[in-house]
Amino acid sequence: MKYGIVLTYTVTPRWLALSREQRNALRETHLEPVFAAHADRVTARFYDAEAFNGRFSDFAVLETDDLGAYYFLIEALRDTPIVAEGYLTFNDVLLGVEDGFHAYERALAGEAGAR
Numbered sequence: 001m002k003y004g005i006v007l008t009y010t011v012t013p014r015w016l017a018l019s020r021e022q023r024n025a026l027r028e029t030h031l032e033p034v035f036a037a038h039a040d041r042v043t044a045r046f047y048d049a050e051a052f053n054g055r056f057s058d059f060a061v062l063e064t065d066d067l068g069a070y071y072f073l074i075e076a077l078r079d080t081p082i083v084a085e086g087y088l089t090f091n092d093v094l095l096g097v098e099d100g101f102h103a104y105e106r107a108l109a110g111e112a113g114a115r
């Protein structure tokens with residue numbers, strides 16, 4: 001099964017107080033290597049949202065067939081200074097199964113054929 005995950009997060013005033021050069025350096029040094037290390041199991045796309053709502057500043061859309069790989073990605077992110085030192089906080093996580101009803105119907109059909 002393929003899982004779709006929407007991970008909402010907020011960059012803090014501490015992050016915004018950094019220059020763009022400092023933010024880019026932190027992103028390149030700490031975030032990009034984590035996502036690259038998991039890219040064979042978790043794909044990620046990133047979106048800015050602060051201009052459209054007040055609950056979070058950004059969100060990522062992640063896809064994986066392996067929820068363990070997703071979990072390890074999140075743990076690795078938590079170990080970075082960006083999360084550990086309060087530059088970014090995670091908010092809501094929305095999880096869904098791509099076309100899950102199709103898998104369910106196939107499973108039902110398989111059970112009916114096995115009788």
